[in-house]
Each structure stands twice: as structure tokens, then as C-alpha cells.
Amino acid sequence: MAFDIDQYAETSTEVTWQDLDFDAFDADPLPEVTLRTLRYMCNVEYHTVCYLRDLLVTPSHKERDVNAFMTMWNREEYWHGEALADVLGRHGITVDYDALKASRLKLEWRDKLAPLRQSILGNIVGEDYIAVHMSWGAANEWSAVAAYRRLAALERHPALSPLLQRIAQQETRHVAFYASQARKRLEKSGLARRLTKLALTKAWEPVGTSISEPEDVKHVMSHLFGSEEGLAEIRRIDANIAKLPGMDGLTIVEDALRRRGVAA
Amino acid sequence: MTRHDAPVSGGAKVPGADFSVREFARSANGSHRAALRLDAYADSPLDSDTLAEVALLSRLERSALRYLRSVLVTPTHSDARMTAFLVTWAYEKYWLADALELVVAAHPDQPSSPGGESPGARLRLAWHAVGERFEPIRESVVTNLIGDDVIAVHCVTGALDEWLTQAAYQRLAETTGHEQLRDTLAGLLAVKRRHSAFFTTQARDRLTGSPRAQSLARRRLRRTAVPLGSQDEPARLLSRLLGGWITSADLAAIDRRLDGYPGLAGLRLVARTAERATRRAGRAPAVTGEPTR
Secondary structure: OOOOHHHHHHHOOOOOOOOOOOOHHHHOOOOHHHHHHHHHHHHHHHOHHHHHHHHHOOHHHHOHHHHHHHHHHHHHHHHHHHHHHHHHHOOOOOOOHHHHHHHHHOOHHHHHHHHHHHHHHHHHHOHHHHHHHHHHHHHHHHHHHHHHHHHHHHHOOOOHHHHHHHHHHHHHHHHHHHHHHHHHHHHHOHHHHHHHHHHHHHHOOOOOHHHOOHHHHHHHHHHHHOOHHHHHHHHHHHHHHHOOOOOOOOOHHHHHHHHOOOOO | OOOOOOOOOOOOOOOOOOOOHHHHHHOOOOOOHHHOOOOHHHHOOOOHHHHHHHHHHHHHHHOHHHHHHHHHOOHHHHOHHHHHHHHHHHHHHHHHHHHHHHHHHOOOOOOOOOOOOOHHHHHHHHHHHHHHHHHHHHHHHHHHHHOOOHHHHHHHHHHHHHHHHHHHHHHHHHHOOOHHHHHHHHHHHHHHHHHHHHHHHHHHHHHOOOHHHHHHHHHHHOOOOOOOOHHHOOHHHHHHHHHHHOOHHHHHHHHHHHHOOOOOOOOOHHHHHHHHHHHHHHHOOOOOOOOOO
16 A cells, blocks of 8 residues: 555645634534543644654655655644634633743653663664654554544534544545554564564554653543543554554553553 | 743743744645746756756755754753744754755756765765764754753854755856746745744844853854764765855845844855865866856
């Protein structure tokens, strides 16, 4: 399954929501649990640029396809942040550049060392390390699609649900890129498969864990995936990851949820 | 709407608040393909010298992501206004490069990719490649100790890059007899002017009243490669860019402009960059068959 990067770049666009009736939030405001989950999602989307940084410090940025994808992906995620911030704004929750800066500064040294760690690892391991990034990215994007679709289904809100579906639709293209890159690279190299399996098993955590308070992570995971339907969704993600070359038997998403006492 | 570029409540002025990043992001310019009219080059192709310059400019625009990489490991990544700008800036530069690449690709005889250099120059490029791999490591350690002042350096660098590349676009538009290339360059320049508007506003605000940012900028700028991406280019091409395609009057004007920024007077940065490129090109073997325009 080849990913057509030119076609993706040419059709990459910011998510639109101006045609949705946001006045619906006045008559039918979102409950507190949903706003808290949206706040988390909004933060994660705006922080994509920080993940980008982690990806770029290793040799992956040299490749033309990766370069094009990262540029478009990053911008799409920024706009997801903007759209979600607008929903939150309708509920009196302000997410501006200063609030974002404050939350990034709170990460302090843990965050500052992240690119350093990545860069050293990436430069020692070289090419095969890109397979880890791509598989990791695929796991994250599969989770993101599932999370947006779950929230859309849970809320069935006339303004929120279509917006989340649109965001999820864009995320499916991100999945396609990461998964096709991961497959290609994992097929080629035994070392890449071993490294990736090790990294996913030992280090993978739900998207946003590194930039959020643990209780917020737990809230979002319970809210979206703490039911039978949620667990079924989680297992679908794990099944997708397990289908990547050399990743059979992995259940990293369900494991991460169980560690937090979330899974039903 | 409760969200603004500027802080809602009081406090110190936000650097560069006069430039609306939200508006910039909202009105980003994507693909230029529909306006390129590439068939114009079939009837009337560009000469090899012009083609070499267009190819060089496309590679320089392409280096955005590499720059982003060294910027994002520094405290600049925490500044959400900066990153919001850079996300859109990288996107727009992607499409600037794309447009220039397609103009080159519309010609049957394309300039070969840089090469044919002396052993010394090849060694220098190889050394750069090694340095590039470890640059984020050094940068993340050093700049995280320095803190927020490094943002000022990144903004001055961005401004210098724009002044230089815009001068090249401008001169090329003036000297080429090719109407379609002129139109294309005018369209691309309009995109680039917003980039320089952001960087200059930010740079001025961040340098003003901060002796620390000023002295950091003076120190680091001497070691910064401008235009961005030039460290990957052979000396013979850089010396053409800075010693002809961009005129010495342009270079002097850029240095004077930089002199006007708080604490940055007298650096002669681009004049020195041009001198260095000429010196290095002098050591490289002469390139035959490169006509001048």
C-alpha cells in the first residue's frame, strides 16, 4: 500500500468548522467531562510541533517524503488545535498562545532532554531508528482516530460530532502515512523490528502522557475507553499494531490502560 | 471570540504582537502550481545561469525543516506564538520550493545537483554533514542553559535569511527577460514578505531593552550560516549568489539594515559571508561553461 505523498501534500488543508452551527453550544453546552477531554486533545494537537522536533532530530528528516509529510501533518494538527480551542472558547475556556507557553514551560527538564535522548539514540542506531518513529506514530494516530470517533459517538452533538469526524478523517491519512512507512522499514530490517518491538513494549504510553498530568490521562482514557465498546475499540487498535511486521502479539494500548486501571 | 494574539490582561508587551500570527496562519499560501504556466518555458526556456540560480533558491527554501529542527530543540519551542508561526512558515516555504523546483523541472537540461568540487570542499561538506547530525545535541544543551534570549537570535537569523533571499528574487525578477518567471517570482515574493515582517518585528522587540539578547545575538550570528541552507551548498554557487546574483549594493543595504537593530551595529555580517564564499570559491577549481547573465 503505497502512500502518494504528492497527492497528500496537494490536498492537505486546514480543517474547517466555520460552516458548523457553533451557536448549538449555547443551547446545548458540553458537559464538564467532555470539556476536560477536549482540553487534553486540544493540548496534544497544539503540541504536535514538539513531537515534530523529536522526529526531526534523527536522520528521518533527510528523506523527501518524510519532509513533505511532516510539514503538512504538523500544520493540520495545529488547525485541529485551533478548532478545538474554538469549541472550548464557546464554553468560556481560553486557550491562547500564552496559556500554551505556560503549559510547555511546566514540562521543564524532562521535556528539554527529550530531543537530546532521541538524537543520541537516532544517531547511534541510524536508519533503523526511523522505523521506531514510524511505528510509534502509527500507534498514536490509530489511537487519535479512535479517540475522536469515540467522543463523536458518545456526545452525538450537532456541532461537536461533525467536527470530530472531520478531524478523525484527516487523522486517517496520517495513519496511512505512518503505517505504510513503518511496514516498509520493518520488512527490510530485523534490527528495526527488534528495536521497534522493544520500544513499543517498554516505552509506549497513550498520546499526551508526556505533556499531561497523570489524572488527566486517566480521565480521558476512562471517559473514552472505559466501557465494553471502548475496550473493543482499544483491541482494534492493538490488532492494527500487531499486524505490522514483527509486532504480532503486542497489546500495548490495552496494557497501558490496564496499568492505569481503566480497561473494563 | 476570546482568543487574541496579544494577552488579554495587562503585563509586559508580547514581543511581535503587532504581527497577527493567527491571521497569518489563517491566510497561508499553499501550492503555486496553478499559476506557474510551465508551458511558457517550453517556448522560451531560461538560460543555464538563471536555471542554476532558480535551482539554488529552491534548495535554500527546502531547508526550512532542517532549520526548524535546530530551532525546536531550543527554548524557542515553548513559545507557542513562535511555533504557530513556524508551522505555517515551513508550510509556505515547502510550496515556494515546490514552485521553483517545477520551473527547473520544466527544462530538459537541468543543472546537475551540486558536486564537482575540489577534495577540500567535499571534505568541508562531509564535515558539515557530520556536524548536522550532532547539532541538535549541542543546541539543546547549550541553548537550554541560555534560555529565552535565544529566540531573538532565531528571529534575526530568519530576518537575515529573508533579506538575502528576497534580494536574490528581486534581482532575478529585474534582470530576467522572461515574463512568466517575473510573474512567478512576484507571487513568491509576496509570500516571503510576510515572513520577513514577522521576523523583523519579533527581532526588534526581543532585542530592545535586552543587553543579554543583544550580546548573544552578536556572538551567535557570527557563526550562523545565512541564507538558511547555505551550509549545504558548494562555495562556487554561494559566491555566485553573494557576489553577483545579489549585488554588492544589496549586501551593503542589508548590513546597514542590521545595523539599525538594537545592539547589532557594525557586524558587517553579510559582507563577511560573501567574502568567505569568494575566498572558498577561489580555492575550488574553476567551473567551466557557466555563462554569466
